[in-house]
Amino acid sequence: MRAALFLIALVVLALAPVAAPWLQFVLTLAIAKGFAALGVAVLLRGGLISIGHAMFYAVSAYAIAFLARAGVNEFVLLLLLGTLASTVAGLVVGAFMVRYRAIFFAMLNLAMSMVLYALISKLYGITGGTDGMRLAVPSFFGVTLDKARFDTALYYAGIVLMVGVGYGVQRYLASPLGHALSAVHTNELRLEYLGVPVRIVLLIAYTISAALAGIGGAIAAMAIGHILPEFAFWTASGHLVLVAVLGGIGGVAGPFIGSLFLEVLHTVAVGVTDAWNLIIGVALIGVIFFLPSGLYGLIRRRSGEPA
Amino acid sequence: MTTPLLQAKDLRIAFYGVKAADGVNLEIREGEFLAIIGPNGSGKTTFLNLCTGYLRPSSGEVYLDGKPITAMAPRTIARRGIARAFQIPQLFLDQTVLDNLMIAVAAKRGIWVPFKALGAQGRRQDAEELLALVGLDREAKQLAGTLPEGRRKLLDIVIALALKPRLVLLDEPTSGVSTIERFTLMETLMGALRQAKVTALFVEHDMDVVQRYADRVVVWDSGSVMAEGPPSEIFKDERVLRNVVGVA
């Protein structure tokens, strides 16, 4: 039943830009943010909430901008190197972060992301400050394309990545390492007494979550073509947290579903109101009050499985 | 004279002026079932915490197989062969009983497996065998949080056993278990321990359990060992009867 739903969803996604071309950009961005939100969701499994995860999204985007300026201009290379940059950043930051839990962890992540934002905004000479950096259209597997065709190629590449990486993350979460991550949240003491080095389990999770945000940042950078400090701003992190919570921490599809839903909503709402943060804030509180398992939980419950 | 499996030498620790351990000297020999009895607050759980790295003594040493383990972290000591069961069962409450055990088995064999399923590579079989050993196999699919206290205790203990330890420390294994179930629990447990050739130290308040199952009894009082010997001797000792057991 779920496999059928999944295939239908994929087909719809693949055909959507044919039906409504304006959707392609929105959906590409939704997939990008979905990746980053998946990163947040992975950490949520371990009971850790990062309210600064946009920093890894931004690190990848800016890394790509720098690489492009240095002459690297191929999609695959940019994607891989951008993600690598975020992964390394995640490893370094994570090594410090995993000593902490709960609110300390959350706030430290927020603080670090705001420091990054401040640095990016101020170092005009390197990062272009608040003007940001522009990205020329990369070549796609060696083929030079115009913007429109590249965007389409990027979109379908995004779908493929979503399925492939998503599957990998699902295997990770179902593995002993993934279960150890949940176990940290449930009973860290017990895990320690079973001989498991909890910090390393968390560090691995943190690094993976940074890598996921990096994939998202890379896709977004190449889709938008203009990289700004706002990529690291705390409200961007807030958006990711809402998507992760909305999608429910039940599965890998959740954050992508949540992201698609929210991105379409945003596109519609922008025409009506300016108070997008307000909406997100209310939605976040609302979801926690009324839908603790998120949208994904809603789907699971209907197909008869326990949430 | 073989090296004792676990040896505590002159352990001392104090909390806010209260001497929870006041020069503890104790040996546990391989293969024996050692019971620790004593009034509440005499420092029995503190002793277990000192042996497993949860607390660091202000002075004194703990030796495993003659090698000092005093300053090590709980997870290192766990890897060296000492497993612990807790007074309040420490379980993964929102996972099934089977999952709890599979995580324990994975922890023992190596948790660094990122892509195979939790139950793969024989972990499921090992976990199911362990559950069968203590009679928890019927509840395998139940959430650990829904188990009654006695079964939780048993699960906590068998999780410790998943580590295939050389020494298991049990903190009041029968507390919270009804008197009728106590016998079944201890019979099952002791049988499993004997079969796996595990040395056990258990802190107990139930003197019938101690009398029946302990090879040796150590009596705790005010942070140190007051008396030790086989149950038959201990339960004849005047001081023990007065301070610990309570004579009518």
Add this chain to the structure above:
Amino acid sequence: MLDTLIPLAVDGLASAALIFFVAVGLTLVFSVLRVLNVAHGSFYSIGAYVAASIGLWIAGAGLNPWLSFPALILSAAIVAALFGPLVESCLMRWTYGKSEAIQILVTFGLFLILEDLQRIVFGVSSLAEDTPMQLLGSTRIGGVVYLNYQLLLIALAALVVIGLRVLLTKTRTGRLVTAVVADREMAQSIGINTNRVFILSFSLGVFLAALGGALATPTAGAAPGLGAETMVLAFAVAAIGGLGQIEGAALAAIIVGLARVLAIYFAPELDAVAPYIVMLVVLLIRPYGLFGQAATRRI
């Protein structure tokens, strides 16, 4: 040398005073409610906007400029009265006893809401009203010129430290608060109205944050984005001092304030980063902050 260092030190202490107000509010709310309010910084920026708006109105209406002083305190009181009881009883109270994840998410949601509310009410432009600073002028001591307003800030901060300590130890209300901090359930079972303690404590926290923002307007004004900046800075200071420690927050604020001015003097691009470097160093050595305490034994 001294005549550059001393004004720098005063600068540092004055900015320390401002951040102390926010940080001590945060740490106080954490200590009583056991919730770290991620939206706390918003009260600072809303306080700043309210104070600047009232100040501008006073100037525009041609009233006595000395009214701008009580106006600052009044702004903080307005913000506290408006948001304190409302937010505590509708939002914060719902999170007590729930998992920390819920507390973080709910207060974060509040942060997003307040940020947009502030933008909707006050717009995206910065406001400035420096009458109080102008009125007080400056003094010259031994060849160095001091802004009297900065000296006032430092004095007020010292007053708040002493005042809070006196409040908690000598007054009846203060001792009720201390009881609730020590053991919430126990306090309830001996008949203390914990709900009232929570509302009071939270509102006091809001007041202090808004006061910081209000007092900051004559020198720094009110600008968008102030909420987030202040939040992470207040957290850094509270963390350095140890969560729940009043004197810790004071000491931490002084250290951070001085670190910032040193950075401005020697490496200006790093001035935003300096407090976090301090936090990193302190937390690496003492993970719970200078005066913080680890949790008690669980098994």
